[in-house]
Amino acid sequence: MVEQARDDFRHMWGADWLQRLSRYDGLLAVRLNPLGVYATGRADDYQPGPALAVGAQSPVRVLPNFDVVALDGLAPAAALLLDAFATRSADHVWTLSTVSLLKALHAGRGLEELRRFLTGSSPGEELPQTVTALPADAASRTEKVRDLGTCHLLECVDEVQAVVIAKDRRAGALCFRVGPRHLMVAPDDLPAFRTALLKLGCVLPARP
Structure with missing residues (x-):
């Protein structure tokens, strides 16, 4: 038996012949590293040692x-x-x-x-x-596809309306058709595009 280890487990099935219940039975002391000394309040501050460079433990x-x-x-x-x-x-x-x-x-x-x-x-x-x-x-x-930022995707009521806007001298210069009824407008061009739409008799309400 380990000195001062508990032995009140022998009635449990399978533990009859165990010398100890755990590896820590009979433990009387532990050794604290500098961090442990600080964590347990036995030191006022803690100064970590120099950090090892990644991979410094073993050359590859x-x-x-x-x-x-x-x-x-x-x-x-x-x-x-x-x-x-x-x-x-x-x-x-x-x-x-x-x-x-x-x-x-x-x-x-x-x-x-x-x-x-x-x-x-x-x-x-x-x-x-x-x-x-x-x-x-x-x-x-990574250079084959680039992220150029966000754009506004606008949906027209039908394909005819999309064609009329895309072919307009002012509005068409500020948008791209990306489908039968959809137009794409860059954020910086949206105010001018809304003004051009107004002249076409269309209104794109401003977002609150």
Whole structure:
């Protein structure tokens, strides 16, 4: 028996032969780190130690086949970073791919964050050309579609009305047809477009 451990559990089925109910039975003392000393009120302030750089616990190897290998493991923050940009293919291996990088970009991550991590975690080694080309290809895909902001989508009563407005000298210069009965107007052009509509005998009420 562990000294000073409780033994009032032996009537429970399956616990007849246990020496202790838990690993903490008979515990007489605990060791506090500096944060624990502060949290328990035994110190007036707490000064954290120097933060480790992401990936500083273990250098990684970046292979030409897009594998990122950390045989000694990684700090939790470094592992989370790689999980965001790559697919974990083994316990200590992550694989970069166009799909994984595009998912990271879709989630709002920046590829420069990955580049800094890879170069900082493999000191003295240049990244393989295949690996440096992969983020460049992924970045080029973000330029194929651009967000130019919001626009007003207006619906006309019928296709004839949409054609009349779109062909008007003033109103037509401020809108685009996006369907048989729909017109698109940029926010900055909406006041002038409303004025042009008024001259056509149409009224687009101002929003409150």
